[in-house]
Amino acid sequence: MSQQKPYMSEDDVYKKRLFYDNGIRYVEVAGKIVSDYKPPTPVMKSHANQTLQSQSGLVQSGTAHYQVTLTLLFYSKKEYADWLQNIGSQHKYYDEKGSIYVGVVDGQPDIKVLESNTKYMVSLALLMNRKSEFETRSTESYIDTAGHWAEQYIDDMKERNLISVYDYNGAFVQYYRAEDMLTRAEAASMVMRSFKYLEKKLRGF
Amino acid sequence: MNRWIDIQPYAWYYRDVLEASRTVLDPISGETLFKGIPYNGFKTNKPRLVQSYVSTEDQTEFAFPEYVPSDDNPVIAYVEGVPTFVDADTDVVYMPNPLSAGLQVVLVAGGEPDMKANGCRNAPYLKTVGIYPSAKLAHAPGYVYNVNYQLRETATALGRKLRRVDLDLSYGQTIQEAMKEQVKYKTNTFTIEGGVLYTSYDLHNIPVTVEYNYKKASGGLYHTKETVIPTSGIVEYNDRFFPDVVSTKAEFMLVLQRMRINFYNRFTDREYEVMPNNERGIKDIDYEYYYADDVLDLLNEKYLDGCYVFPLYEDNTFNPNGCIRRSEAAVYMHRFIEWALERFR
Numbered sequence: 443m444s445q446q447k448p449y450m451s452e453d454d455v456y457k458k459r460l461f462y463d464n465g466i467r468y469v470e471v472a473g474k475i476v477s478d479y480k481p482p483t484p485v486m487k488s489h490a491n492q493t494l495q496s497q498s499g500l501v502q503s504g505t506a507h508y509q510v511t512l513t514l515l516f517y518s519k520k521e522y523a524d525w526l527q528n529i530g531s532q533h534k535y536y537d538e539k540g541s542i543y544v545g546v547v548d549g550q551p552d553i554k555v556l557e558s559n560t561k562y563m564v565s566l567a568l569l570m571n572r573k574s575e576f577e578t579r580s581t582e583s584y585i586d587t588a589g590h591w592a593e594q595y596i597d598d599m600k601e602r603n604l605i606s607v608y609d610y611n612g613a614f615v616q617y618y619r620a621e622d623m624l625t626r627a628e629a630a631s632m633v634m635r636s637f638k639y640l641e642k643k644l645r646g647f
Numbered sequence: 648m649n650r651w652i653d654i655q656p657y658a659w660y661y662r663d664v665l666e667a668s669r670t671v672l673d674p675i676s677g678e679t680l681f682k683g684i685p686y687n688g689f690k691t692n693k694p695r696l697v698q699s700y701v702s703t704e705d706q707t708e709f710a711f712p713e714y715v716p717s718d719d720n721p722v723i724a725y726v727e728g729v730p731t732f733v734d735a736d737t738d739v740v741y742m743p744n745p746l747s748a749g750l751q752v753v754l755v756a757g758g759e760p761d762m763k764a765n766g767c768r769n770a771p772y773l774k775t776v777g778i779y780p781s782a783k784l785a786h787a788p789g790y791v792y793n794v795n796y797q798l799r800e801t802a803t804a805l806g807r808k809l810r811r812v813d814l815d816l817s818y819g820q821t822i823q824e825a826m827k828e829q830v831k832y833k834t835n836t837f838t839i840e841g842g843v844l845y846t847s848y849d850l851h852n853i854p855v856t857v858e859y860n861y862k863k864a865s866g867g868l869y870h871t872k873e874t875v876i877p878t879s880g881i882v883e884y885n886d887r888f889f890p891d892v893v894s895t896k897a898e899f900m901l902v903l904q905r906m907r908i909n910f911y912n913r914f915t916d917r918e919y920e921v922m923p924n925n926e927r928g929i930k931d932i933d934y935e936y937y938y939a940d941d942v943l944d945l946l947n948e949k950y951l952d953g954c955y956v957f958p959l960y961e962d963n964t965f966n967p968n969g970c971i972r973r974s975e976a977a978v979y980m981h982r983f984i985e986w987a988l989e990r991f992r
Contacts, residue, residue: 527992590974591974592974592975592977592978595974595977595978595981595982596974596977598981599977599980599981602984604980605977607659608659610659618973618974619973620972620973620974620977621972621973621974622972622973623767623768623893623970623971623972623973624893624894624899624970624971624972624973624975624976625890625891625892625893625894626681626888626889626890626891626892626893626894626898627658627660627663627664627888627890627891628660628973628976629681629894629898629899629902629971629976630660630663630664630667630668630681630888630890631660631663631664631667632976632977632980633667633680633681633902633903633906633980634663634664634666634667634670634680634681635663636980636983636984637667637670637680637906639984640906640910640984640987640988643988643992644910644914644987644988644991644992
């Protein structure tokens, strides 16, 4: 059984795919993975120090890790920029054996500009762990938003932790009350959290 | 720094509300992300009460006329500026321990603001326009002010030093108009014009100790210190956040607009100018509304692909005076975030 498709085996051939985390969900990198490469190789030596000093994406997700070097070809500047601005976030890699890895970009990617700024060839190294957890950040969900016209928006805001509310015991409040009126306190908390979220995203820390 | 007397630390929104109302977006005007609602309508028998005394030896009981005790309207006694919780009964306040002689005691009861139905919500309101409190100083005729004097002009109230505002009166402007323009709802500020002390709204009925310079008719510069109580017929209060009052769409959009202007000012090269125009043909926003410029300007914002960020109703209305639903707020906020990330990242 493979991780990517439970009804297929590891002997099947899978498409190699790379995703990045945009804060809500994983989005596939638009670049095409080109050229031959060495599949993810486990790093057998203990790299305790190196792992601790790497970016936050790998901290506390295990000690043994894999390394892979990929070459991506982007056909437009926009596709390239979309990925580049999220280069520091967590990446997810589907390899050709059906395994899923989660990790971060290691070091400086090697960028070549081709055909007068229209194509970008990027080779990057990834430090990865085998995926071992579910992807949604918030394991809770609202019971009263199913089928609501704004369901997708409300879910996204909840995934970003901008509207979730916990009661005094720390339990998740499971009703969003989408059709209720917004009080000033609720508005302040939603706007303030969003403001801080945007600050963090726009200023890059 | 904003403090709200109706925001208590155990409320779930405590941090967010304080942070939102202390986030200064424009250091010059001091504009914050969230603002309180100004009010001066109070429930009958629950007005704002302020009374000041100088204590006598072993005094524990102070008269507090018109006060009716209730949970929502506690009394705080400032003893030499230090807030103290006290027991209060009808028309009287008991200190927890006897005071020594000569201490300044100021009793304050916040009052309970009255709510009035206003469109879709119950909201606090302004009964009449406020007048800034004032008090005439003893040496008013000879009052002089010069920053070069060695002994400077200072004022303190409730143990806090007050900030002096220089009112540069333009031609024909009254002092009250200038105060409205420059002080607005700022707290702990004072100015002296022609020997009369003017303070911000929050110091109504509260003793202020002023040190100032004056000249005698016979000549010579003198420095003096005196305590006066600035009063006013009616003031506007802006010391409550009203967390449970429903927000209107216009109010919510104004907050987003402040945030948007702030982003433009910080992440682009020039100062953002509001340029309102009703290019979408929104039927229910008139230019005469106080929020019209900002809301129209915000509603004209587009994504890079040309779609408008904020949707209208099908009949091309926005319903700015209506209350905002939680679902609508999530949608507006979500779309605003997408727009900001696309525009400024």
